[in-house]
Amino acid sequence: MKRSRSLALGVAALALLATACTSSGSGGGDADATGGTIRIWTHVNKSFNKAYGELADAYMADNPGVTIDFETFDYDTYIQTLQTSLPAGTEADVLQMFGSWTCSYSTNLASVPGSVMSRSEAEKAYFPGPLGGYLCEDQLYGLPQESNIEYGATLVNTAMAGAAGVGLDGWDSFDDFKADAKKLTVTEDGVITRAGYHFTTNDGMAYTFLSLILQNGGSYLSDDGTFSFQTPEAQASMELMKSFVTDGIVDPTLFTDTTNWVGDCYFTELCAMGLVGPWVVPEYSADFPDVAADTVYVPLPTLENPSFAADSGWGLTVSSNSQEQDLAWDFVSYVAANDSNALQWNIDTGTLPALAANAKGSGAKELLSNAAYLEPFLGILGNAQYLGSLPDRDRLFYKIIVPNTLDVLTDQATVDEALAKMEQEANQL
Amino acid sequence: MTADTSVAPGTQRAARGIDAPQRRFRWSVLMPSVGYLLFFTLLPIVWVFALSLFSYSPRREGAGLGGLGGDNPFVGLDNFRLMFDFSGSSQLAETFRLSVVTTLIFAFIVLPLNLLITLPLAVMIESVARRLRPLLRTVFFMPVLASAVAVAVIWQYVLNPQYGLANALISKVTGHVTAIAWLNDPNITVLGVPVALGAVTVAYLWMDIGYNLVIFIAALQGIPRSLTEAADLDGANAWQRFWLVTLPLLRPTILLTAVLTMISSFQAFDLFQVMTVGGPDNQTRVLSLDIYENAFRFQSMGWAAAESLVLLLIVLLITLIQARLLRTKWSY
Numbered sequence: 108m109k110r111s112r113s114l115a116l117g118v119a120a121l122a123l124l125a126t127a128c129t130s131s132g133s134g135g136g137d138a139d140a141t142g143g144t145i146r147i148w149t150h151v152n153k154s155f156n157k158a159y160g161e162l163a164d165a166y167m168a169d170n171p172g173v174t175i176d177f178e179t180f181d182y183d184t185y186i187q188t189l190q191t192s193l194p195a196g197t198e199a200d201v202l203q204m205f206g207s208w209t210c211s212y213s214t215n216l217a218s219v220p221g222s223v224m225s226r227s228e229a230e231k232a233y234f235p236g237p238l239g240g241y242l243c244e245d246q247l248y249g250l251p252q253e254s255n256i257e258y259g260a261t262l263v264n265t266a267m268a269g270a271a272g273v274g275l276d277g278w279d280s281f282d283d284f285k286a287d288a289k290k291l292t293v294t295e296d297g298v299i300t301r302a303g304y305h306f307t308t309n310d311g312m313a314y315t316f317l318s319l320i321l322q323n324g325g326s327y328l329s330d331d332g333t334f335s336f337q338t339p340e341a342q343a344s345m346e347l348m349k350s351f352v353t354d355g356i357v358d359p360t361l362f363t364d365t366t367n368w369v370g371d372c373y374f375t376e377l378c379a380m381g382l383v384g385p386w387v388v389p390e391y392s393a394d395f396p397d398v399a400a401d402t403v404y405v406p407l408p409t410l411e412n413p414s415f416a417a418d419s420g421w422g423l424t425v426s427s428n429s430q431e432q433d434l435a436w437d438f439v440s441y442v443a444a445n446d447s448n449a450l451q452w453n454i455d456t457g458t459l460p461a462l463a464a465n466a467k468g469s470g471a472k473e474l475l476s477n478a479a480y481l482e483p484f485l486g487i488l489g490n491a492q493y494l495g496s497l498p499d500r501d502r503l504f505y506k507i508i509v510p511n512t513l514d515v516l517t518d519q520a521t522v523d524e525a526l527a528k529m530e531q532e533a534n535q536l
Numbered sequence: 537m538t539a540d541t542s543v544a545p546g547t548q549r550a551a552r553g554i555d556a557p558q559r560r561f562r563w564s565v566l567m568p569s570v571g572y573l574l575f576f577t578l579l580p581i582v583w584v585f586a587l588s589l590f591s592y593s594p595r596r597e598g599a600g601l602g603g604l605g606g607d608n609p610f611v612g613l614d615n616f617r618l619m620f621d622f623s624g625s626s627q628l629a630e631t632f633r634l635s636v637v638t639t640l641i642f643a644f645i646v647l648p649l650n651l652l653i654t655l656p657l658a659v660m661i662e663s664v665a666r667r668l669r670p671l672l673r674t675v676f677f678m679p680v681l682a683s684a685v686a687v688a689v690i691w692q693y694v695l696n697p698q699y700g701l702a703n704a705l706i707s708k709v710t711g712h713v714t715a716i717a718w719l720n721d722p723n724i725t726v727l728g729v730p731v732a733l734g735a736v737t738v739a740y741l742w743m744d745i746g747y748n749l750v751i752f753i754a755a756l757q758g759i760p761r762s763l764t765e766a767a768d769l770d771g772a773n774a775w776q777r778f779w780l781v782t783l784p785l786l787r788p789t790i791l792l793t794a795v796l797t798m799i800s801s802f803q804a805f806d807l808f809q810v811m812t813v814g815g816p817d818n819q820t821r822v823l824s825l826d827i828y829e830n831a832f833r834f835q836s837m838g839w840a841a842a843e844s845l846v847l848l849l850i851v852l853l854i855t856l857i858q859a860r861l862l863r864t865k866w867s868y
Contacts, residue, residue: 190594190835194603296713300698360717361697365813377698502834506627510817517722519817532627 142172146199206240206419239493240419249424291379319344417491587841615842658752688810795858
């Protein structure tokens with residue numbers, strides 16, 4: 108009895124100590140309109156960190172009593188840190204968050220105060236694709252900074268296109284697109300040695316499939332969270348994807364995620380066109396300057412509906428445990444809701460804007476003067492539709508959609524069989 | 537029994553005086569390693585047992601000790617039931633069963649091939665000129681020293697469909713452009729075994745044979761010359777000497793290498809993770825890879841913990857078989 112009492116006292120002392128450490132660690136204390144300290148957690152990314160740092164310096168210069176401390180973690184560590192610290196309540200005041208993660212953590216996040224931005228104001232200010240990730244059960248839990256786009260436009264090698272007589276004005280239909288892709292394909296002894304259009308990576312297949320369902324006028328996720336893939340729209344989408352293989356434009360066994368990933372494939376000139384987001388261009392430009400100089404993006408053709416599936420983007424949220432919520436929201440708003448600051452962040456990081464105002468007029472001009480290849484995306488950002496609040500996005504993509512799609516593309520299963528399996532597996536998530 | 541009752545008090549004090557520092561020394565020496573074992577070995581094992589009884593994901597907040605409970609509910613033995621419910625249609629369970637079968641196929645292909653390569657090779661190396669032996673041993677042992685990831689990358693290049701050495705050689709011989717997707721085409725099989733699994737097996741054997749080779753060489757060097765000389769005197773030829781004298785004497789070594797090879801092939805992970813990531817169409821999804829993906833990619837820690845316990849049981853079973861088979865009643 109005596110021993111258990113001492114143990115209980117010990118635990119209580121430790122808990123008190125932990126609480127003391129936690130509250131002092133949240134940077135709390137003297138929060139008022141003129142001063143205070145906030146901590147910000149972000150993942151390690153040179154250009155992102157630099158852009159945040161510059162905006163924080165400017166904010167501190169405008170608000171002399173404010174101190175902003177950054178703590179960065181490499182990507183994997185950041186995910187684990189969020190997973191463990193949010194339930195424990197030891198997180199920083201401001202947390203960089205990818206949109207599609209936000210709802211998983213919403214119980215520990217503060218919703219955006221009406222004084223900062225109401226939901227209807229946010230819907231007017233931001234594109235629906237990035238904003239969707241920050242909306243959880245009708246509440247807004249953060250402000251997006253970028254539009255993460257993996258579908259909607261394709262990389263095109265202008266030198267190859269010129270040599271094959273392919274124009275760069277875009278395509279009216281998938282038949283036109285496939286005809287040009289076929290012209291760009293090189294086949295020797297029945298083997299595709301240069302793919303006309305490479306979309307058979309994991310993300311490429313998943314985004315194409317979901318986007319084509321939307322463009323065919325269908326949907327894959329109902330309001331009650333049930334997945335439907337046994338629909339005429341899903342069938343038409345899968346058959347269109349399969350036709351790229353049967354028409355000899357791409358071979359899904361030679362051009363995959365592990366062999367000839369689309370960035371490698373395109374920049375080593377084994378693919379003439381490829382489906383991947385614009386972030387790939389700065390990533391490869393230094394090593395392949397000649398190919399980068401011949402690179403443009405061209406919008407993909409659309410079906411009856413121009414929508415396509417997109418996975419939100421990076422943005423900022425505020426912890427519900429923060430002792431400095433007013434200050435934290437003020438800074439988040441300064442970074443992500445102020446047009447010129449948000450634009451500067453997009454320019455510095457090479458990302459597409461989440462704020463609609465920055466995709467047109469002088470904002471767009473400034474953005475394109477730094478990265479002209481982004482131009483085709485600016486016109487289609489409004490068509491990006493958030494993927495939806497998925498129970499497990501990675502498992503849906505990489506364990507369900509991708510393997511079943513590959514089964515169809517490699518003749519391991521019929522379209523009907525694959526869609527039935529996909530629906531059954533998705534509804535087990 | 538009145539032992540020691542007459543010992544003088546001073547002597548007892550002296551005995552205690554000697555024992556106490558010794559005890560302290562013993563504890564101070566033992567505690568770091570015992571603490572290390574408790575913290576880094578026993579605790580994780582206990583934690584894995586606990587996790588296997590929960591539907592646990594660190595993505596969910598949970599409740600109670602270590603987040604076990606709440607949104608990470610206690611499911612008892614449901615994870616194990618699901619694994620062996622062959623009438624069910626759970627994707628997780630189907631993938632688990634598939635990965636167990638793939639692991640078994642891999643292990644039972646690797647084992648005979650490994651022994652069929654290493655034993656004759658060891659005999660060959662032992663029969664060449666003495667000066668050449670260290671060179672040959674070094675050459676064959678070198679891949680063992682290489683990192684598995686480096687080996688995987690090398691073989692990825694060799695098997696690359698566009699610019700890989702394997703297809704280049706075939707193209708040269710046939711005179712046609714060849715682009716066999718050794719690691720990605722689910723439709724190519726050899727004797728019912730997917731070619732991707734065969735390709736990883738070749739890379740694994742290349743990396744692994746040096747290990748068994750040195751064990752066999754050591755065993756061959758340990759066989760007394762008098763026994764083979766006696767066989768010579770009896771008129772045995774080289775084949776008879778090997779088959780009737782050397783091979784029976786190598787039996788304990790063969791069993792040892794067989795069991796070690798089997799266990800290590802059950803734990804193979806790196807080559808699969810780098811070369812195929814389980815593809816194509818899950819044809820190279822071994823159990824270790826499935827555990828890793830469920831735990832660290834999809835954050836289904838409870839399920840992954842249950843899978844790792846099944847792997848532990850399989851390896852344990854093989855170890856028990858090893859202990860039984862290795863018993864020999866004779867020595868030389």
